[in-house]
Amino acid sequence: MxxxxxxxxxxxxxxxxxxxxxxxxxxxxxxxxxxxxxxxxxxxxxxxxxxxxxxxxxxxxxxxxxxxxxxxxxxxxxxxxxxxxxxxxxxxxxxxxxxxxxxxxxxxxxxxxxxxxxxxxxxxxxxxxxxxxxxxxxxxxxxxVSIHPAASIGSAVYLDHATGIVIGANVVIGDEVTILQNVSIGRHSELPARSPRIGRGVYIGGGATILGDIGIGDFAKIGAGTLLTSDVPAGCTAVGNPARLTNCPEPASAA
CATH class of the missing domain: 1.10.3130.10 (serine acetyltransferase, domain 1)
Structure with missing residues (x-):
């Protein structure tokens, strides 16, 4: 190998x-x-x-x-x-x-x-x-660009433009993720202070903030300027402040 x-x-x-x-x-x-x-x-x-x-x-x-x-x-x-x-x-x-x-x-x-x-x-x-x-x-x-050494990041990751990206300790980011400028990913101020887990192929638009003990499913999209504090199912798009889900695959929409 x-x-x-x-x-x-x-x-x-x-x-x-x-x-x-x-x-x-x-x-x-x-x-x-x-x-x-x-x-x-x-x-x-x-x-x-x-x-x-x-x-x-x-x-x-x-x-x-x-x-x-x-x-x-x-x-x-x-x-x-x-x-x-x-x-x-x-x-x-x-x-x-x-x-x-x-x-x-x-x-x-x-x-x-x-x-x-x-x-x-x-x-x-x-x-x-x-x-x-x-x-x-x-x-x-x-x-x-500030990424804590204790974060975990997969391969084929693209930090596009990159200015203002902050990724906190213990954040988990999967393969083939794209992150645009001025994105913050980290723990929420409330306890328990756990970090987001981001799946494969996720796209995170500029100015998005992702906080807390949440999961973002594979190939989800996070719109520019979104404030996200809850889970996003695979394939869904989250937009707005506070975030709302849209364009979800049928099983996720039904759930």
């Missing part, structure tokens, strides 16, 4: 390098930055670790520290790179504005913020709590 994951990541890395070479040929000035950020590296793990360091580190020393932490995580747990590959491919599939892998890798801060979170999550579960929280804090400062 590990060999298959490595092969998939290697194939994606080759595609990225091919795109970088074509971009260099089309624009030699832009090509210098591509040489520094992509083509200088031997594999996707090294390039992604360097990218995280560049975006989170304000000084050379900070950049080196974030890069080292990230590369240690990717080398110790290669599955993180496979997941990062699926995240990148998920953006290319779901964003109609692009058709390649290089633009979201280099320019989509939501992608970098998510990969920085994956490193922080790895650190958190290794007991390196201070380092994990440092990643969260710097991603919040530099990228305006």
């Amino acid at each position: 590990m060999a298959a994951a490595t092969t998939a990541s290697d194939s994606l890395w080759q595609d990225i390098r091919d795109e970088a070479r074509r971009a260099m040929a089309a624009d030699p000035v832009f090509g210098k930055s591509l040489a520094d950020t992509v083509l200088i590296h031997g594999d996707f793990a090294a390039a992604l670790a360097d990218l995280i360091g560049r975006r989170l580190g304000g000084s050379a020393a900070e950049r080196a520290r974030f890069t080292t932490f990230s590369l240690d995580a990717f080398r110790s747990q290669p599955g993180l790179i496979e997941t990062a590959s699926r995240d990148l491919q998920g953006i290319a599939r779901r964003d109609p504005a692009i058709a390649e892998l290089l633009p979201p890798l280099l320019h989509y801060k939501g992608y970098v913020a998510l990969q920085a979170w994956r490193v922080s999550h790895w650190l958190w579960h290794r007991g390196q709590i201070d380092a994990a929280l440092l990643f969260q804090n710097e991603a919040s400062n530099a990228l305006q």
